[in-house]
Amino acid sequence: MTTPDIQWYPGHIAKAEKALVDQLSRVDVVLEVRDARIPLATQHPSVNGWVGDKPRVLVLNRVDMISPAAREAWEVWFRQQGEVALFTNAQQGQGVKAIAKAAQSAGESVNQRRQARGMKPRPIRAVVIGFPNVGKSALINRLLNRKVVASARRAGITRQLRWVRVSGELDLLDAPGVIPARLDDQGAALKLAICDDIGEAAYDTQRTAAAFVEALKTLEQRRVPEDFQSPLQQRYGVALADHTGESFVAEVAAQKFQNDKERTAKRLLNDFRTGLLGTWALEWPPEAIQ
DSSP states (O other): OOOOOOOOOOHHHHHHHHHHHHHGGGOSEEEEEEETTSTTTTOOTTHHHHHTTSOEEEEEEOGGGSOHHHHHHHHHHHHHTTOOEEEEBTTTTBTHHHHHHHHHHHTHHHHHHHHHTTOOOOOEEEEEEESTTSSHHHHHHHHHTSOOSOOOSSTTOOOSOEEEEEETTEEEEEOOOOOOSSOOOHHHHHHHHHTTOSOGGGSOHHHHHHHHHHHHHHHHHTTOSOOOHHHHHHHHSOOGGGOOHHHHHHHHHHHHSTTOHHHHHHHHHHHHHTTSSOOOOSOOOGGGOO
16 A cells, blocks of 8 residues: 655644744754654754754653663764753653753853853743654643643644743743655654654554554564564554554454454554553664664
8 A cells, every 4th residue: 555645734834934933043042852752753854954053952752652772772872973862751851850951051151151241141042943742842831840831742732932931040932843844754754643743634544553563563673672562462462473564454453443444543553652552762773773
């Protein structure tokens, strides 16, 4: 079954991206949030150009949804690239305090320059950017210890830019999720769909569920240190090794859901997205796999 192209660029994102780029001249630090399950697929190709020479703090959110082995592999890989990746679980607050400290530390030079000119220090201005549904608003709410911006596990909740004061030392700009106007890498686009980091209107649920199963089979063939077989067999009674992605969905539908493939596909994706299948990263650094 051929998967049609996944494309999604609603009007509110196009408008928000323009407003975001206009605001970047006012910020001191950029907090780039990615999905820890797919750190490369949630890397916006325009971020480096937007950020320029401004300090950037890289945040990999949803660390609770990947294994310790995957986290360690990504920590090492990013360090080899000259970057420090900070891992968070914004829903529960894990790692969030370190983000505020990193933002303030990265912006210290701003107030040093102000003081050198005889000006008073001011709060560091940081913007939180990233793909839809990677946890930007949840991160801000955790930093504030209260819900001040809308947050939900679906794409497209935040639609306008909004400044929020975290403390006397840090102001945050909450921005809507941004996504390239065209998704040229369809492999990455499928990962966005699997992880629910793109609008539901962009993809076919059954084809995406089948692609998810194929992704697990590919990772298994590359010998990543994860067990995909046992959780799938235990939950659905179907062996991963015996099926293609499409036939796996069809077999689970036949055994568990009265041949309803759409319902099966939604259940399979939801079970992954909510962590019921396990803590599985869909991307691993090239050096970490065979």
